Amino acid sequence: MQLTNRSKLVVNKELSWSEKLYLPAIFSGMMITIKHLFRKKATIQYPEQKREFSKVYRGKHILKRDEQGRENCTACGLCAVSCPAEAITMVSAERKKGEEHLYREEKYASSYEINMLRCIFCGLCEEACPKDAIYLTEELMPANYDRSNFIYGKDKLVQPLGTSAHPKTYKPYKK
């Protein structure tokens, strides 16, 4: 069965005298490499230049706030249910009087944790969320020395106050 057209028949023939000197083959090889000397380099010089992400890249999560800076999440738990890696846990709490400027609805997540070592960045939490609360941004997951630091709580997930990114966008928020 032939899968590609690139297969070559191997012939074990004796090399001719000039082929045994290897020089013509070496010369043609050197012509190939010298062409590469002038070719455009593939390197992206990382800290200064960055590769552009695909439009549907799924990176670190963000818990969104609305236009008035209130958290969208109501701790309904649909993201945790939809998560195939079971990475999301949360504790819900009731909004007290005077906290209306913090949380959009009466119920909110007092604690919201994603275990980034379990997360497979599939984006199902984002699809499940009925409140536009959780999104996957273009931000890369930073490395860490300690496994316990990979459990991201609300301190790392909630969109910082004063940043204004449209909630329905994949772009990371800009500070």
Add this chain to the structure above:
Amino acid sequence: MEILLIDKVFLIVIVFAVSLVIALYSTLAERKVSAFLQDRLGPNRAGIFGLLQPVADGVKFFFKEDIIPNHADKALYILGPSISMITALMTSAVIPWGSYIEFDGRQIALQVADINIGILYVFAVVSIGVYGIMIGGWGSNNKFSLLGALRASSQMISYEIAMGLSIIAVVMMTGSMSLGEIVRQQHGFNWNIFYQPIGFLIFCICAFAECNRTPFDLPECEAELVGGYHTEYSSMKLGLYLFSEYINIFISSAIMSAMFFGGYNFPFMDLISSPNLLAALGLIAFFAKILFFIFFFMWVRWTIPRFRYDQLMTLGWKYLIPLALANIVVTGTVMLISSSFK
């Protein structure tokens, strides 16, 4: 022409410094060339274009722990890299860097020692150079080092013959073994490469083998022998081995340029009357040739893979030596015929 000791000391110091600097920056050039041939950029973080990279590497070598293995023969273990480095630096003594400069009414030749057996001296010293590898490989008391050393010595013996034979044809044409005389006879554009292309080819291939460069880098082939003869070496001893390789490349390039590409000679050099300007331009021409050959060494290294051991021996004994012998016969015949027509 009187010779003052101070001139020679001055020249020796300069040649020493220049060979070291060129070897130092060859390590950077090697990485840059390899990167560019592979569509990468190479080191560019330490200084502009990575120009401080060799300095950083050198400092790193000095600060690394210098380990002498317990089972190694200590004296030989230290002697190995020393011999490699000393012989690599010794060869530059007979290379004519330029014609001469006029200073204070004296003519100062730009050659440390114009001995009448210059090319023989180069051969002798280069042959001692393999002892550095052999002794280092033996003294390490490690099977990989020993295998690397064995390969180095057998390769050296095989290719030294063809190299010597290829030189004989040039010596026959020139009638002198002095490198200074060989270069002087290539005045202007009368370069030996036009008379001895086959000789150059053989010499060039053998020079690759003598420098242990790809495709002849079997003594240190990482894939089979871990590191070859320098497996057990660390810190500056390893640095000396690696460094001597680059000095050897520099010296080989210089000898190739001097023997076959006219050394400091360049076309239309008779139009310049001032000897100092001529010497300066000649030096530039010589170094341009040398740098090209250093690039050539790297270009070849990053193009072709290494030979299998039997291929190496077959090429040396069955192809290069007969070719070199035939070259001598043809050169002699042509010389005889052309002299009888004069």
